[in-house]
Every structure is written in C-alpha cells, then in structure tokens.
Amino acid sequence: MEATFFATQEEFRYWLQHNHATQAELLVGFYITNSGKPSITWPQSVDQALCFGWIDGVRKNINEDSYSIRFTPRKPKSIWSAVNIKKIAELTEKGLMQPAGIAAYALREEKRSAIYSFEKDEIPFSVAYEKQFKANEKAWAFFQSQAPWYKKLSQHRVMSAKQEKTQLSRLENLIKASEEAKRIG
Structure with missing residues (x-):
C-alpha cells in the first residue's frame, strides 16, 4: 500500500469524512520538518483520527525525509490511553467529534482505559x-x-x-x- 500524504489536517479530515465508514485502513505519509515539504503532523493526524473513531498504528520510515503510519478504525475492545481520553474531551469541547468517533469512545471499556504502567x-x-x-x-x-x-x-x-x-x-x-x-x- 502506498502512503497518502496530506499537507494539512483539514485534508486528512476531508478524507476521513468521506472514507472512515468504508475503508479498512489508510497508510498516512508524513514529511519531516527539515524536508521543506508541507505535511500534517502526527499529533494533528491523531486528533482527526479520534474524531472519526480511527486510531494510529506503527510508524515506519519511508526514506530520510518521510515516514508512514497505518491508521485503522478503532476496535471496540481496544485500549484507550489516558492521553487519548483527554484528547476526546478537548475535541468534544471544540465541537470536532463526529458520530463515528463518539460511538467508538462510547464503546470503550473502563477496565481497558488508561492501563499502561506509565x-x-x-x-x-x-x-x-x-x-x-x-x-x-x-x-x-x-x-x-x-x-x-x-x-x-x-x-x-x-x-x-x-x-x-x-x-x-x-x-x-x-x-x-x-x-x-x-x-x-
């Protein structure tokens, strides 16, 4: 699968709006800051993914100027980090959460939330x-x-x-x- 690069978080949000319910995954490409190429940042991508009930996965280097991260719809029994729980509250307050993201968050299990040792x-x-x-x-x-x-x-x-x-x-x-x-x- 080829990585798709987004220059802004708005572009990634647009993709999610139109594809979050029909696609099983997306490999998102990121350019490092020194590349000089416009690119969404990892935190921006996670924010947008959370809004639509998606989650980021493993990062892999493409070359010296870029890397990719696989995004997928969140599974009902997935672990929710304390950071992402806090992010959901912030995104909700800003009015950015979408029905799919709200539904994914509603399905989380308390016993599988903020459970990492750190x-x-x-x-x-x-x-x-x-x-x-x-x-x-x-x-x-x-x-x-x-x-x-x-x-x-x-x-x-x-x-x-x-x-x-x-x-x-x-x-x-x-x-x-x-x-x-x-x-x-």
Missing part, C-alpha cells in the same frame, strides 16, 4: 519490601540514584503482581540487578 499512580513498595531492599545497601543506593520514571516503573512491576510469591520474585530480581548496578527490563 499512566498509573505510583505504587510504593510495602514497608516490608522496602526494608528488605534497604538491607542491601549497595543495591538500594543504586536504585535511589535512578531516574524517577525508572523507580516508578520498577515499583509498579513489583507491587502490581497479584501473588505475593510473584512480588517477592520480582523484588529479588530487582535487588540483584541493582546490586550489579544494572536496570531491569
């Missing part, structure tokens, strides 16, 4: 797990020297396990890696 609130280690981690001073010092995002992700990985056995196994792996001054994942 979107979750911080889950601190339990007192016992933190005490166990701190007992290994070298590992704890390394862990504390890491970026906030890494600590949050690691804590979430340990604490989100349903079984205590799994939590302990993940904690032990984290402590071992930290002792070796290595990150997990």
